[in-house]
Amino acid sequence: MCGIAGHFQPGKQPQSIQPILDLISHRGPDFQQIYSEKNIELGHTRLSIIDLSAHGNQPMTDPKTGNTIVFNGEIYNFKSLREKLTAKGHTFTSSGDTEVLLKLYAEYGENCIAMLRGMFAFAIWDRSKQQLLIARDRLGKKPFYYARVNGGFIFASEIRALAAHPDISKDIDAQAIDLFMSTGCIPAPLSIYSAIRKLPAAHYAFVDGNGLNIQRYWSLDFTRKIECTESEALEELHTRLMEATRIRLESDVPLGALLSGGVDSSLIVALMAECGSKSIDTFTIGFHEKKYDESGHAAKVAKHLGVNHHVEYLDPAQFEDMLPAVVRQYGEPFSDDAALATMLLSEATRKHVTVALSGDGGDELACGYSAYTHVKLASAMTPFIGNEPLPEKNIASAFNSKSAIGALRRKMICKFHPEFKLILRNEHKAARYKNEVYNPSMREQLGQSAFKWFYNLAAEACTQAHNPVERLLWMDTAHFLADALLVKVDIASMAHSLEVRSPLLDNELFDYMATLPPELKLKGGESKYLLKKLAERYLPEEILYRRKQGFSMPVAKWTSGDSADFTRDAISQATPFLQQFFDMKALNNRIEEHVSGRKKHKNFVWNILNLSLWAIEHKAGRV
Numbered sequence: 001m002c003g004i005a006g007h008f009q010p011g012k013q014p015q016s017i018q019p020i021l022d023l024i025s026h027r028g029p030d031f032q033q034i035y036s037e038k039n040i041e042l043g044h045t046r047l048s049i050i051d052l053s054a055h056g057n058q059p060m061t062d063p064k065t066g067n068t069i070v071f072n073g074e075i076y077n078f079k080s081l082r083e084k085l086t087a088k089g090h091t092f093t094s095s096g097d098t099e100v101l102l103k104l105y106a107e108y109g110e111n112c113i114a115m116l117r118g119m120f121a122f123a124i125w126d127r128s129k130q131q132l133l134i135a136r137d138r139l140g141k142k143p144f145y146y147a148r149v150n151g152g153f154i155f156a157s158e159i160r161a162l163a164a165h166p167d168i169s170k171d172i173d174a175q176a177i178d179l180f181m182s183t184g185c186i187p188a189p190l191s192i193y194s195a196i197r198k199l200p201a202a203h204y205a206f207v208d209g210n211g212l213n214i215q216r217y218w219s220l221d222f223t224r225k226i227e228c229t230e231s232e233a234l235e236e237l238h239t240r241l242m243e244a245t246r247i248r249l250e251s252d253v254p255l256g257a258l259l260s261g262g263v264d265s266s267l268i269v270a271l272m273a274e275c276g277s278k279s280i281d282t283f284t285i286g287f288h289e290k291k292y293d294e295s296g297h298a299a300k301v302a303k304h305l306g307v308n309h310h311v312e313y314l315d316p317a318q319f320e321d322m323l324p325a326v327v328r329q330y331g332e333p334f335s336d337d338a339a340l341a342t343m344l345l346s347e348a349t350r351k352h353v354t355v356a357l358s359g360d361g362g363d364e365l366a367c368g369y370s371a372y373t374h375v376k377l378a379s380a381m382t383p384f385i386g387n388e389p390l391p392e393k394n395i396a397s398a399f400n401s402k403s404a405i406g407a408l409r410r411k412m413i414c415k416f417h418p419e420f421k422l423i424l425r426n427e428h429k430a431a432r433y434k435n436e437v438y439n440p441s442m443r444e445q446l447g448q449s450a451f452k453w454f455y456n457l458a459a460e461a462c463t464q465a466h467n468p469v470e471r472l473l474w475m476d477t478a479h480f481l482a483d484a485l486l487v488k489v490d491i492a493s494m495a496h497s498l499e500v501r502s503p504l505l506d507n508e509l510f511d512y513m514a515t516l517p518p519e520l521k522l523k524g525g526e527s528k529y530l531l532k533k534l535a536e537r538y539l540p541e542e543i544l545y546r547r548k549q550g551f552s553m554p555v556a557k558w559t560s561g562d563s564a565d566f567t568r569d570a571i572s573q574a575t576p577f578l579q580q581f582f583d584m585k586a587l588n589n590r591i592e593e594h595v596s597g598r599k600k601h602k603n604f605v606w607n608i609l610n611l612s613l614w615a616i617e618h619k620a621g622r623v
Contacts, residue, residue, distance in 0.1 A: 001074070001499040002058070003024030003028050003156070004042075004044055004155070005017045005042075005043040005157070006043065006070060006123050006125075006155050006156075007040070007154045008039060008152055008153045009039060009040075009150075009151070009153075010152070011209075013039070014152060015165075015166075016034075016041065019164055019165070020043065021034065024157050027045055027157060027497065028044065029045070029497050030048040031045070032044070033058065035059035035070075039130065042069075042070045042125060043059070044058035047497050049074070049499055050097065050252055055093050058071060060102055062102050062106060067124055067125060067127055068124070068125045069124045070123050071121075072142050073120035073122070074248075075097040076117050076118045076247040077115075077118070090106075101122065105124050105126075105133065110217075113135050113204055113217050114217055114218070116137075117506070117508060119139075119142050119501070119505075120136070120137045121135070130208060130209070134146070134207060136202070136203060136204070139201055139481060140188070140482030140483075141502075143487070145158065145191065145196055145198055147168045149168055160329075160623050162196055163196065163623065168195050169193065170618075171193065172580070173190060173193060174445050174446060176193075176332075178434065178449065179450060180192075180607065180611065182454075184603070187453070188200040188483060192333060200214075201482045202216055202217060203215065204217055220464065220474055220477055220478070222464055222473070222514045223465065226516070228516070233516055233530060237513070237530060240508065240512055241503060241509060241534070244506035244509050245271040245275055245503040246275045251354075251355045253353075254281075255277075255353055255356070255357070256282060256283060256349065257280060258357070258500070259298045259302060259309070260284060261284065261295070261298035262294070262359065263539075263543075264361075265358060266359070267362075268357055268359050268502075281307070282308065282309050282310065283311075283312070283348060283356065287554075288313065304539065310352065312348035316558070319558050320563065320566050322340055322344070324613050324617070326339055328617045328622055334487065335606055336487075339492060340553065343492040346493045356498060356501070357503065358489070358501070359502065361481065361502050361505035363528070367527055367528055367529075372473065372521075372522055374418070375469055377416065378417065378418050379467060379469060381416055382467050388462065389462040389463075392459075395420060395424070396448070398424060399451060410424040418468045422475070423454035427450060427454050431450070431451075434450075436583075436586055437582050438583065458475065460474075555603075556600070558606075560594060560605075564596075570613050571609070571612045573612070573615075573616050577618065578611070578615065591605055
């Protein structure tokens with residue numbers, strides 16, 4: 001794991017990227033270097049994991065082709081790819097994965113990307129073609145931010161570092177704020193800044209003197225199914241997940257696991273032990289409030305599996321001190337409340353290990369969210385309804401209607417087409433309060449851009465899955481996983497130079513599970529059915545079949561009560577920024593309703609608080 005940056009400026013020498021590298025040095029504290037030639041500068045900050053010698057340092061140049069790479073991530077199948085390249089006559093001076101990727105490009109060009117099994121964001125400078133190849137992994141585990149400025153192309157692993165470049169405009173993207181208020185994050189390719197964009201997951205691009213050409217190279221496809229029995233699927237899942245775990249144990253530095261006590265992380269720790277890991281260290285976060293605390297469950301799993309368990313407690317008193325620093329680290333508005341706990345857990349874990357396996361991705365892989373169990377009627381009606389998405393004008397009509405008939409239409413559409421719940425239930429509710437608190441200029445500028453974003457997400461899900469369960473699964477994978485969960489984990493872990501690997505996010509495992517019928521993922525009202533059946537081989541039923549708790553924080557308490565003044569003060573300081581987009585009288589009225597306890601606006605106030613804290617950091621020049 002590392003930090004990468006670069007500046008391609010056709011026709012002249014680019015500005016130094018050293019200031020960008022300095023701001024991502026936490027991602028790679030072990031070594032830092034810049035490669036420079038006419039038109040291009042590439043920089044890298046290294047967190048040494050495999051091949052700790054200087055042979056693994058980057059930027060790395062192929063002496064035969066002159067091509068140079070900066071790479072962030074891990075390629076788990078690099079050894080088999082290395083053997084394939086060796087058979088073709090390639091030779092190697094290092095024992096890590098970076099040189100394999102560099103020579104893979106020399107042999108196969110951009111087609112090499114589809115051969116990679118892992119998490120990655122990289123840039124390869126092709127000297128002979130005078131062009132960059134940039135790419136990001138399939139599910140979006142590793143970030144890639146870029147800006148096109150003065151005919152050039154600048155990129156970095158984190159938005160905070162990229163935004164520090166003096167030539168990049170800091171103008172705010174109003175649509176990004178609008179989607180943040182709806183989702184709590186800013187979906188790719190948008191960022192908080194109009195001039196900065198994110199390379200979406202599962203995409204690559206060529207960058208040359210003619211510009212940027214972005215292409216998708218993979219999409220999760222639920223339309224191709226295989227026939228198999230439950231026992232056959234269970235054995236295949238076991239084999240594949242064992243392999244996904246085994247290849248993620250490759251490390252030349254200490255390795256442990258994040259253990260919440262839920263099905264996913266518990267199963268991964270059990271498989272680590274089966275793969276031969278000795279004296280496993282596991283780590284969890286605890287809360288003094290029982291409602292939010294899973295540390296007891298994690299302790300039971302740790303005792304059952306015989307691992308060395310460590311618990312770090314988050315004290316509510318830390319909230320006001322931690323939140324501004326966490327907001328600063330994320331670099332743009334981001335309101336996943338578990339970011340604080342993930343940051344603290346990463347800090348505690350890094351004191352013991354450099355690499356940690358996690359259970360991230362289990363819900364998206366195997367149907368773990370409760371919403372998937374609430375679509376029985378829609379599933380039964382699918383053969384009669386078909387697979388085409390409902391026309392945009394029909395959804396817009398139901399969305400915009402203020403009548404009782406319109407409310408009934410929305411309810412019925414959600415019953416039979418649950419992929420439109422996000423827009424007709426969640427966004428419909430959000431749009432009401434957003435229209436109340438936005439100023440006229442903001443409302444006019446946005447139009448119905450959020451509606452169109454949500455509609456496009458649902459419509460694409462209809463092309464990738466032919467049943468309601470897997471349409472929801474596709475949407476959660478394409479949006480929530482890529483834009484929220486994985487962003488949270490990457491920024492929090494890399495802030496403390498910790499590499500987090502998740503076997504459940506293995507792309508070959510995702511492709512396999514997509515071929516299974518939904519009846520093997522949900523059964524008898526039980527979510528994540530097949531994964532739980534596998535976990536029964538390792539864990540007692542009282543652990544597996546307890547009520548799903550989730551990783552949530554006491555946000556309502558943190559934004560009112562004793563913390564009410566903290567919330568009010570942040571919004572007051574951010575008023576010069578907020579009033580560009582919001583009617584401050586309407587906004588403050590809603591805030592007061594919540595902090596005084598008259599009404600509950602928990603998610604709204606939490607989003608505004610995080611946006612306000614970001615605005616304070618932005619004004620101070622720290623983001």
